[in-house]
Amino acid sequence: MSQANLKKAVGYWRAMLPLGLAMLAIFAAAPQSAAAACPDIPMAVAGPMTGDWALMGEEMRRGAQLAADDINAKGGIGGCKIALVVLDDQGAPDTAIAIAKAFARDRVRFVVGHYNSGSSIPASQIYAKNNTLMVSPASTNPGLTEFKLWNVVRTAGRDDVQGAFAGEYMVDHFAARNLAIVSDGTPYGDGLANKVRKALRAKGHPEKLAIKVRYDQINFGDLIGRMKAAKIDVAFFAGLGDQLGRLIRQSDEADMHLQFISGDGAMVKDLTGLAGPAVQGTLIVFSPEDRSNPAAKDVVARFRAQGFEPEAYTLKSYAAVQVIAGGIEMAGVQAPRLVAAAIKSGKPISTVLGDLTFDAKGDRRQPDVAMYVWTKQANGGLSLEPMK
Structure with missing residues (x-):
């Protein structure tokens, strides 16, 4: 400003x-x-x-x-x-x-x-x-x-709760895959990425590739090339939805159909507009449905x-x-x-x-984490739904 x-x-x-x-x-x-x-x-x-x-x-x-x-x-x-x-x-x-x-x-x-x-x-x-x-x-x-x-x-x-949850989910559901962690380099992104990394390693399945992008980056050709070379199957993106949407679309256009996972920063209404149909199946870690x-x-x-x-x-x-x-x-x-x-x-x-209730640091004591998936509806549209 x-x-x-x-x-x-x-x-x-x-x-x-x-x-x-x-x-x-x-x-x-x-x-x-x-x-x-x-x-x-x-x-x-x-x-x-x-x-x-x-x-x-x-x-x-x-x-x-x-x-x-x-x-x-x-x-x-x-x-x-x-x-x-x-x-x-x-x-x-x-x-x-x-x-x-x-x-x-x-x-x-x-x-x-x-x-x-x-x-x-x-x-x-x-x-x-x-x-x-x-x-x-x-x-x-x-x-x-x-x-x-x-x-x-x-x-x-907290991101460490989100990150631990996401890392454990990745190992439990994609243990046979090559995993990558991508951070947007912001305090939010780096904090979330570090917790995912820690959870993966604690479960004996470290990521094959860890990389940072700029928080304002819009072209991900180099990143996609590196993930292709490393034969990445599953990528956790620690950043915001505008970048994730572009990364999903560009990966799909490069004929690299990854399983993407991200945190609460990807909770944006226009993710489908940014990512296109390739957003289907993308997983998002967020709080349980407050509504x-x-x-x-x-x-x-x-x-x-x-x-x-x-x-x-x-x-x-x-x-x-x-x-x-x-x-x-x-x-x-x-x-x-x-x-x-x-x-x-x-x-x-x-x-x-x-x-x-809150602890001495100011964090809420109640758990606040769940997994969501972008799902194709009967009318052909896409919506984010809680995992069942």
Whole structure:
């Protein structure tokens, strides 16, 4: 994002803040009650609202907004309403850092975000120094919580859980095949690839080829040539869906019909458009279907009534707002450090994902991993379905 665009975005965001924001520091340290007048609670959603991952950003925005609306409709948190604002980090670390600094200057103490681990990790360190609690509904790189910052929580799972699951699945189902691991070189990709590699080797079936591509690469001729030479049958791609789709299509066009497996970064609606029919059979590791959770039934129905399908990160973002609200209620104050401590206390918080509990690092204790496959439907279309 250019400096001009960043200033414009931050200026718009500041204009959206309630006039009482400057008084937040006075009120945050004191318990709130429904009877006492209290200013709105500034809360922000930070994610990729434009660019390659805008679909995920829209899911984050929609999920967080409905959660805030629902909480406000019930009287808010201790009588205080949530004032939600949205800012676009474009999935870029430098923009995320600039946004985090802007939030710090303007005393925003609760953030739902970011999407990309490469954005969440540096932003979280700025938030930690500036008394801001961050709850990510999407960043799965283990490093995000391994820094053991006081202010980091996530409603998503971890790549090491995804990676271990994927590696074990590859050995259990493709033990006679030649395996490859491809990373996009980002913190997300490298973290996921390393866990897959560790799982493969722990089961005595190391990969035959490990290689990195650039995160913005669109031509994979050299990679496909190397995989052909190594007689690769199964490839795990640790990266995002836009690249995976191109890699699947280009491999198919090169008459190399691989079994592709990938992680949650490949959960994009337009993967079929990028990959074409060759996407059939591609395996994706992601969390269990949140929409089928009984706790989410009413929220899912209301999203669908709005003409919006709450896929991927929608309900995790809704839950992120619930976690912040639950932490404030348990702490009895809006002080972020006390709210974070309450969230990480191990006490259950009721969410659309069910009751969630968090460890001292901020990771959810409940398992969050399952395998999906792109399947051809009776009407000839392709859809992503849970493995049976």
